[in-house]
Amino acid sequence: LYAVRGNLSFSNASEHPFYLLVSRLFLWLPGDPGRNVALVSAVFAALAVALAYRVGRQLGVSALAAAVGAGALAVSHGFWLHAVIPEVYTANACFLLAVVSLVLAWSEHGRLWVLACAGLVWLVGLTNHLVLAGAAPALIAFVALSRPHLFLTRRALLIAAGGIVLCAALVAVVPPVSAVAYRIWVGPPGISDYFRLTFPVGPMLRESAYYLMYLAYQFPTVTLPVGILGVYALVRDRPRHAALLLLLVLVNAGVFIHHTAWVSAATAKFVFYISDYAVFALFCAVGAEEVMRLLRTSVSPAM
Numbered sequence: 023l024y025a026v027r028g029n030l031s032f033s034n035a036s037e038h039p040f041y042l043l044v045s046r047l048f049l050w051l052p053g054d055p056g057r058n059v060a061l062v063s064a065v066f067a068a069l070a071v072a073l074a075y076r077v078g079r080q081l082g083v084s085a086l087a088a089a090v091g092a093g094a095l096a097v098s099h100g101f102w103l104h105a106v107i108p109e110v111y112t113a114n115a116c117f118l119l120a121v122v123s124l125v126l127a128w129s130e131h132g133r134l135w136v137l138a139c140a141g142l143v144w145l146v147g148l149t150n151h152l153v154l155a156g157a158a159p160a161l162i163a164f165v166a167l168s169r170p171h172l173f174l175t176r177r178a179l180l181i182a183a184g185g186i187v188l189c190a191a192l193v194a195v196v197p198p199v200s201a202v203a204y205r206i207w208v209g210p211p212g213i214s215d216y217f218r219l220t221f222p223v224g225p226m227l228r229e230s231a232y233y234l235m236y237l238a239y240q241f242p243t244v245t246l247p248v249g250i251l252g253v254y255a256l257v258r259d260r261p262r263h264a265a266l267l268l269l270l271v272l273v274n275a276g277v278f279i280h281h282t283a284w285v286s287a288a289t290a291k292f293v294f295y296i297s298d299y300a301v302f303a304l305f306c307a308v309g310a311e312e313v314m315r316l317l318r319t320s321v322s323p324a325m
Contacts, residue, residue: 036210036211038110038149038150038151039149040113040146040147040149040150041062041110041113041150041151044062044113045058045059045062045108048061048062056108059108060106060107060108062108062113063104063105063106063107063108063109063110063111063112063113064105064106064112066105066112066113066115066116067096067101067102067104067105067112067115067116068105069116070095070101070112070115070116070119070300071092071093071095071096072092073116073119073120073123074088074091074092074095074119074300074303074304074307075088075089075091075092076088076119076123077119077122077123077126077304077307078091078092078304078307078308080123080126080127080130081126081256081260081263081304081307081308082259082260082311083307083308083310083311084311084314086310086314087307087308087310087311087314088307090248090306090307090310091303091304091305091306091307091308091310092303092307094241094245094249094302094303094306094307095115095299095300095303095306098240098241098299098303099239099240100236100240100292100293100295100296100299101115101240101296101299101300104293104296109293110150110151111151111293111296111297112296113147113150113151114147114150114151114153114154114296114297115296115297115299115300117143117144117146117147117150117154118147118154118157118270118297118300118301119300120143120147121140121143121144121147121157121161122266122267122270122301124136124137124139124140124143125137125140125161125164125165125266126263128140128165128168129164129165129168129169129262132169137165140161144157144158144161152206152213153274153294153297154297156270156273156274156277157270157273157274157297159269159273160265160266160267160269160270160273161266163265163266163269164262164265164266164269167262167265168262215281215283216277216278216280216281217277221280222282225282225285226279226280226282228282228285228286229278229279229280229282229285229286230279232286232287232291233275233278233279233286233295236286236292236295237295237298237299237302240299240302241299241302241306245306247309248306248309248310248313249302249303249305249306249309250305250309251309251312251313252304252305252306252307252308252309252310252311252312253268253305253308253309254312255308255309255311255312256305256308267301267304267305270297270298270301271298271301271302274294274295274297274298275295275298278291278294278295
């Protein structure tokens with residue numbers, strides 16, 4: 023219904039104009055409209071799985087290990103569920119993995135146009151879901167630390183400061199921009215509640231426990247320990263890449279764990295962790311590569 027009659031504006035945090043626009047295109051397909059809109063989620067899910075494979079390869083793992091990581095994402099419960107219903111979360115995972123892939127490509131080759139593409143993809147992804155904004159701290163830190171001689175300079179800092187001042191001025195003096203910023207921040211629904219300077223220890227510990235249980239449910243059997251092994255291996259071998267992926271997870275998880283007014287029990291709060299599952303699948307790929315390395319090492323002396 024939203025795809026057919028929904029407003030393509032972007033005036034508050036509950037609107038997803040990118041997904042609605044793509045859904046309207048899919049409505050031109052023959053057959054049931056509900057199925058066609060659900061197909062949008064399936065297409066983005068397939069793209070996200072393909073991107074998980076690509077990022078795994080960019081992290082230096084073999085084709086088989088990258089396939090293990092991509093497969094772990096494909097069959098994880100929350101991701102699979104939202105790949106077959108008209109929801110925006112597989113598209114969000116797709117955008118996140120696309121930005122990560124582009125940033126990794128830029129860090130390897132240093133081509134600024136690739137970094138510009140990463141920024142553009144991130145901006146478009148925000149129109150699908152604002153939760154992608156949580157990736158900004160990790161991406162900015164990785165970019166700055168990858169080539170500090172380019173970005174930690176007086177000129178770069180002045181340009182960044184000028185951009186911040188310009189955005190603040192637009193929000194302050196342009197009424198339509200001010201109205202949109204206010205509705206996004208205050209709502210309803212608003213995002214200001216996620217950033218209150220209160221830290222209720224008990225409820226946050228409860229939400230953290232739910233987060234870990236959700237993670238274990240998405241990656242049952244061997245994939246969970248393989249992913250944890252992947253964290254260790256990536257920190258050991260590629261600390262900058264590990265920092266990028268870990269910060270992506272920690273910022274997103276921290277924002278929603280901190281928001282204890284929305285409890286995880288008997289709710290769909292886990293949907294905002296689907297992007298974390300996409301990142302954890304990358305750790306699964308690295309962990310699978312580490313397992314294969316250990317097996318080769320143990321077999322080689324006997325030969």
